[in-house]
Amino acid sequence: MDNQHVIEVQQVQKRFGDELAVADVSFNVQAGEIFGLLGPNGAGKTTLLKMMTTLLRQDSGTIRLNGYDTLTQARAVRQQFGLTGQTATIDQDLSARENLIIFGRLNGLTRNAAKARADELLRDFSLEHSAQRPLSTFSGGMRRRLDLAVSLISRPKILFLDEPTTGLDPRTRSEMWTAIRQLVRQGSTVVLTTQYLEEADQLADRIALLDHGRLKALGPVAALKQQVGGLKLQLALAQTQATQPAQRIMTQLTTQPVQVSDRTVSVQLAADDATRVTAQILERLQQAQIEIDRFALEPPSLDDVFLTMTVGKN
């Protein structure tokens, strides 16, 4: 095994009846990175995650975690990772601390070691003030932080996070991001599935983009954006009634479709031509006395990557 690769996925395939859920997927995850698994609904993310965590067996191909094979060394593989998902299997009537202690005991810690680990985790996840409250009184965000804490009891080096922030409000989501970044600073490697492109953009060092079971793109977020290429010109107009004449002018000067949303008119421009075309557009809009409130010329977003590279289920 290459020491830098804590996870190796090689030509993995999984079929359900006639449906190829994961088709010939290969990638490596490096030590200490946050790796994002992205794709539209039904792309194969969960299936892949289940195979990586020994919950499902692939039809062909190999997956190794820290060098251990998921098919032939499943027990050893299970000792390498923690897994947290959208649904927790924790006792509602017990306190956060009691829950953590129970999970510590289940993970083979002595009573004292389990208590010490519980207190440590409660502190790390800013839950010490709620430690004695029953879980039934916890907010969604507190539950999610506790789930994450539970998955870290045995100090796994690899952590799988399956949609860790689904359903959380923006503030709690950003608290989770901070907690995840902290884990990586402490030496964990994180594999993350998410529906939120912004989350992947914020957190992931590299991304695997799946669609219909196939790997459509793999690499650092910035490189994928570059692959889509071009720059997006966005103009927020002062008046709504100006959007149609602005759209007409922009359509005459560009090759890509001009999009209108509310008072904003936008169009994708070729990178090497963007400045010249933007200057032309601004000049023509000024001649037509169309007033502009705000203006931006930006590289593609991860949304643009996602929409360009995937089709989704239809």
Ligand SMILES: Nc1ncnc2c1ncn2[C@@H]1O[C@H](COP(=O)(O)OP(=O)(O)OP(=O)(O)O)[C@@H](O)[C@H]1O
């Ligand atoms: N146990 C199963 N039996 C039959 N088909 C399945 C099974 N599990 C998944 N599939 C199919 O495999 C494909 C991939 O599903 P998977 O759940 O891995 O996608 P996903 O990317 O996780 O989607 P989502 O974002 O909706 O969770 C889908 O077409 C799904 O219907």
